[in-house]
Amino acid sequence: MQKIGATKVVPVFYHKDAEVAKQVVKACYDGGIRAFEFTNRGDFAHEVFAEVVKFAAKECPEMAMGVGSIVDAPTASLYMQLGACFVVGPLFNPDVAKVCNRRCVPYTPGCGSVSEVGFAQEAGCELCKLFPGDVLGPKMVKGLMAPMPWSKIMVTGGVEPTKENIEGWLKAGAWCVGMGSKLFPKDRVAAGDWAYVSAKCRECLDIVASL
Numbered sequence: 001m002q003k004i005g006a007t008k009v010v011p012v013f014y015h016k017d018a019e020v021a022k023q024v025v026k027a028c029y030d031g032g033i034r035a036f037e038f039t040n041r042g043d044f045a046h047e048v049f050a051e052v053v054k055f056a057a058k059e060c061p062e063m064a065m066g067v068g069s070i071v072d073a074p075t076a077s078l079y080m081q082l083g084a085c086f087v088v089g090p091l092f093n094p095d096v097a098k099v100c101n102r103r104c105v106p107y108t109p110g111c112g113s114v115s116e117v118g119f120a121q122e123a124g125c126e127l128c129k130l131f132p133g134d135v136l137g138p139k140m141v142k143g144l145m146a147p148m149p150w151s152k153i154m155v156t157g158g159v160e161p162t163k164e165n166i167e168g169w170l171k172a173g174a175w176c177v178g179m180g181s182k183l184f185p186k187d188r189v190a191a192g193d194w195a196y197v198s199a200k201c202r203e204c205l206d207i208v209a210s211l
Helices: 002-007 018-030 045-059 073-081 094-102 114-122 138-145 163-172 186-190 194-210
Strands: 009-013 035-039 064-068 127-130 152-156 176-179
Touching: 002 009, 002 035, 002 176, 009 018, 009 194, 018 035, 018 045, 018 194, 035 045, 045 064, 045 073, 073 094, 114 127, 114 138, 127 138, 138 152, 138 163, 163 176, 163 194, 186 194
Parallel strands: 009 035, 009 176, 035 064, 127 152, 152 176
Antiparallel strands: none
């Protein structure tokens, strides 16, 4: 949570090839990122994650490796057993909150309304994900923060690595942003252009630092 709060930017990424995923994590690390969300998207995703976590422990020692797209408690437990130090989901499932709280691992559930954020907070979720961000918009964050100023909101979905977009979310009151495809264009990943990824991460962190 401290690392997420310090950088304000959490890359969100999945690739079926563990070697590609390792290079992306390293590129983000070299760009200053210190919290990374590996999404549980494809077949055998947990096996890829297990390899990436071990790689990150050696090559990116300050990186907090978390897992995303978690919708049920058994899957959350599996990833925590493999080394996930935070869990993110597209929805709020109280059963996931229970297993995460039991292991003192932060759970950031996806919420689409003020009431969902409230229920998640009651279940011990310190950081809630506003999802999908591009549908709900910065006004949703601003409106929520007025009566619930203690809330910590991570926006994911449609976040772009531009000053206008990041500034819009953070000035509205978001605590941090999760960024996926916009940070990792498929053609750049396919070409192994890791310098591009590192540069984009640095750009984003520079934008955050300027606010």
